[in-house]
Amino acid sequence: MQASSVTVVGHLAADPVFRRTDTGLEITRFRIGSTPSRFDRATRQWVDQPTSWWNVSCFRALAANAAASLRRGDRVLVVGRPSVRDWTREDGRTGTSADIEAESIGHDLAWGTTSFSRVVRSERVDLPVQGEVDAMDDRIAAEIAAERERELADLEAQDAGEVVARA
Known part of the structure; x- marks a missing residue:
């Protein structure tokens, strides 16, 4: 079964939060607000519609690059797998959260310019053998799941106006 994908255009609500887990997995999280507008013929003006808020998570190289490139207020395009x-x-108290696990992120060039710098990867990579890869994949999957749970708890606390501090 093929996973759904969405593209959301919006502004970053705050600087991205980057962290590296104990196993070296890089994770970046941020929120974007997307506010569509429509033209009101009666008033001949653009009228903003309600803002949709998305919690965005990205991993590995995309996480490191997003953390180095994005700042609060940047208008970005995010492509990824949605979940509600x-x-x-x-x-x-109950609520609903809209999340995206990003596959691609970029600045919206209709709103400004950006400078691209290709990341140079080392030419020699020591690859683990297959048994190590399977064990590593299981550890990383468990770590991602645990991080998502911590992220959800943080976002829920922030929605409630609580201050969240993590080491």
């Missing part, structure tokens, strides 16, 4: 999550807090 219902959540319940300990106090009984």
Whole structure:
């Protein structure tokens, strides 16, 4: 079964948050707000529609590059796998979150210019043998799942106005 993909254009609500896990997995998270507008013929003006907020996560090289390239207020295009999550807090409050696991991210060049610098990868890479790859994939998958749970808890706390600090 093929996964769905969405493209969302919007502005970063804050600088991206980058972290490297104990196993070396790089993760960057940020929120974007996407506000569509429509032309009102009666007033002959553009009218903003409600803003949709998306929690974006990206991993590995995309995470490192996004953290180095993006800043609060940047208008970006994000392509990735969407998911919608219902959540319940300990106090009984409930809500829904719209998330994207990004596959591609870029600046919207209709709003400004950017300078591209290709990342140079080392030519020699020591690849693990297949058994090590399987074990590594399992560890990374478990780490991504645990990080998503921490991310969801942080976002829910932020939505409630709580200050979240993580080491």
